[in-house]
Amino acid sequence: MPRIKIDHTKCTGCRHCEAACSLNHVVNTVNPRRARIRVMRDGNRYYPVIAGPFVDAACTSKQFVVIGDQTYDMCAFCRASCPEKPYFIEAETGIPLKCDFCGIPPSPSCVRWCNTGALELV
Amino acid sequence: MARETFLVSIGPAGEKLLPLANLVNDRFLSVGGAGIGAVMGAKNLKAIAVKGQHSLQVADGSRFVQVINTLINKLNRAPLTSQSMPQWGTTFLVGLCYQKGILPRNNFRSTSQPLKNIGTEALNSAFALRGRGCFACPIACIKKADVKYSAFEGKGMVPTYLAIGTLGFNCGISDLSAIGVMSVLCGEMGLDPVATGGNFATVMELVEKKAVTPEELKIDISFGNADSMIEAIRLISTKKGYAKRLGQGGMAISESFNMPEIFMGVKGLSLSPFDPRAIQGMGLHFATCNYGPHYLYSYTFIDELLNVHENLDPLETQGKAALVKRYQDTSAVVDSLGLCNWPLMGLKFNNYVPMVNSCLGTNYKADDLLSIGERIWNIERIFNMKAGFNMSHDTLPERFFKEPIPDGPAEGQISRVKEMLPEYYQLRGWSKQGEPGLEE
Numbered sequence: 001m002p003r004i005k006i007d008h009t010k011c012t013g014c015r016h017c018e019a020a021c022s023l024n025h026v027v028n029t030v031n032p033r034r035a036r037i038r039v040m041r042d043g044n045r046y047y048p049v050i051a052g053p054f055v056d057a058a059c060t061s062k063q064f065v066v067i068g069d070q071t072y073d074m075c076a077f078c079r080a081s082c083p084e085k086p087y088f089i090e091a092e093t094g095i096p097l098k099c100d101f102c103g104i105p106p107s108p109s110c111v112r113w114c115n116t117g118a119l120e121l122v
Numbered sequence: 123m124a125r126e127t128f129l130v131s132i133g134p135a136g137e138k139l140l141p142l143a144n145l146v147n148d149r150f151l152s153v154g155g156a157g158i159g160a161v162m163g164a165k166n167l168k169a170i171a172v173k174g175q176h177s178l179q180v181a182d183g184s185r186f187v188q189v190i191n192t193l194i195n196k197l198n199r200a201p202l203t204s205q206s207m208p209q210w211g212t213t214f215l216v217g218l219c220y221q222k223g224i225l226p227r228n229n230f231r232s233t234s235q236p237l238k239n240i241g242t243e244a245l246n247s248a249f250a251l252r253g254r255g256c257f258a259c260p261i262a263c264i265k266k267a268d269v270k271y272s273a274f275e276g277k278g279m280v281p282t283y284l285a286i287g288t289l290g291f292n293c294g295i296s297d298l299s300a301i302g303v304m305s306v307l308c309g310e311m312g313l314d315p316v317a318t319g320g321n322f323a324t325v326m327e328l329v330e331k332k333a334v335t336p337e338e339l340k341i342d343i344s345f346g347n348a349d350s351m352i353e354a355i356r357l358i359s360t361k362k363g364y365a366k367r368l369g370q371g372g373m374a375i376s377e378s379f380n381m382p383e384i385f386m387g388v389k390g391l392s393l394s395p396f397d398p399r400a401i402q403g404m405g406l407h408f409a410t411c412n413y414g415p416h417y418l419y420s421y422t423f424i425d426e427l428l429n430v431h432e433n434l435d436p437l438e439t440q441g442k443a444a445l446v447k448r449y450q451d452t453s454a455v456v457d458s459l460g461l462c463n464w465p466l467m468g469l470k471f472n473n474y475v476p477m478v479n480s481c482l483g484t485n486y487k488a489d490d491l492l493s494i495g496e497r498i499w500n501i502e503r504i505f506n507m508k509a510g511f512n513m514s515h516d517t518l519p520e521r522f523f524k525e526p527i528p529d530g531p532a533e534g535q536i537s538r539v540k541e542m543l544p545e546y547y548q549l550r551g552w553s554k555q556g557e558p559g560l561e562e
Contacts, residue, residue, distance in 0.1 A: 012254050012259075013255060014255030014256065014260075014262060015257055016258040016260070022177075023180070027183060028180045028181070028182070028183035029180065029183075031177035044252060044266050091175035115255070115259070115262070116262070
């Protein structure tokens with residue numbers, strides 16, 4: 001199964017991958033809301049996240065995760081296009097989106113377009 | 123969280139209608155210029171938020187992708203846009219400007235200072251740098267500070283060349299972490315760094331010339347005193363008591379003490395940190411710019427200082443009028459397109475044209491776009507003239523014509539703007555009084 005490796009130390013948060021994804025999937029259109037990859041932000045850090053499948057198993061086996069002195073809900077890490085979240089859902093139609101890796105080969109358009117090399121197909 | 127709403131707002135300074143007030147967006151970038159914040163404050167408008175979900179249509183998607191990829195490859199091959207800018211942001215200009223004697227010190231009265239505390243190496247050790255790009259930018263010149271300093275935690279931005287030059291060296295301060303704190307404070311208070319720096323440089327020279335004593339101001343403000351300047355930046359945005367006098371802008375302060383000649387600015391706005399005596403083309407731009415003396419409205423330093431496209435001597439006046447006109451038109455049209463001018467350090471303006479055409483489905487040529495830029499510039503000029511500006515405002519402070527640079531690599535130079543101005547008017551097709559014809 002293809003996976004995209006993300007190096008958050010390299011990401012500049014420019015969201016070029018979002019533009020690339022929507023240009024590749026929707027003809028002649030640039031719209032980050034229709035992209036299957038979104039750049040999330042936590043303080044000064046930016047990390048791109050690709051849309052994953054929405055399955056019930058992930059929700060039913062939810063638990064709390066402690067990192068450092070903070071407790072996180074599993075939802076904070078989940079990348080499913082679930083109805084609870086505003087992203088990975090096509091805004092105009094409400095259809096959930098899922099990353100298809102642009103039908104590799106050669107490699108997904110976000111990986112090819114990334115300016116800093118933060119994304120890598122493994 | 124991926125954010126869907128973006129906003130630009132004024133700070134406390136804008137609410138108090140300070141003439142130094144600016145807009146600050148939620149990425150901690152000052153946008154606009156001095157006074158815009160006061161305009162919004164006067165209309166009781168605190169912030170503008172934008173959200174949207176509709177798509178942008180590109181006329182010819184496959185060609186657009188192809189053009190963008192070529193341009194990005196070009197940028198990645200150019201040394202400035204692939205190494206200097208991504209690594210240090212605009213701060214790499216500090217060392218270069220110092221070497222050419224362009225970096226001003228002590229309210230434009232000197233250009234030399236000890237270099238060990240400034241420049242890119244000091245920056246690397248003072249801040250943990252982290253690149254941050256505007257939307258889809260391959261350069262990512264905004265430098266965020268990681269949590270190395272408490273003042274920067276989570277939100278800070280490493281000071282840009284503008285902030286280092288105006289808040290720092292022009293006020294005699296060469297401590298990078300103090301400049302960083304001031305730059306962050308300006309962002310939090312909604313102050314414009316250029317106008318704030320010029321304001322305090324004027325006050326400092328007033329104190330030095332004994333026009334006003336520190337006791338009267340109730341704050342020990344003088345060249346090189348970083349702590350009191352940080353305190354003063356905090357105070358002026360409250361606009362209470364004696365702080366009211368400090369924050370009224372460099373021009374108003376110098377006039378209230380009957381010394382208007384010590385305010386270093388054009389059309390009421392403080393100069394960007396380029397000494398116009400040592401870089402003549404930028405001097406002509408400072409004198410003629412519609413906005414005021416801001417270096418980002420004409421990127422002449424790309425050719426004069428960095429020698430990217432042409433190898434020009436900053437001290438020469440030959441051909442500078444044409445250079446200034448070309449870059450002013452370029453930046454007018456590029457700003458109107460919503461694009462950035464910094465890639466001009468790796469691209470020519472001609473490279474922008476296929477990008478515009480494939481996106482909009484038009485058939486512009488480079489000259490068509492430049493003539494649009496010229497029209498924009500003329501309309502701005504006509505607006506300014508209706509608002510009361512005329513040829514007598516197209517000049518620099520008297521200091522740049524009378525006092526040569528006392529030290530540094532460009533020693534003995536004076537500004538020769540008055541020689542270039544008639545040629546500039548002629549190239550623009552304006553009358554000898556600098557008035558654009560109505561038919562343009």
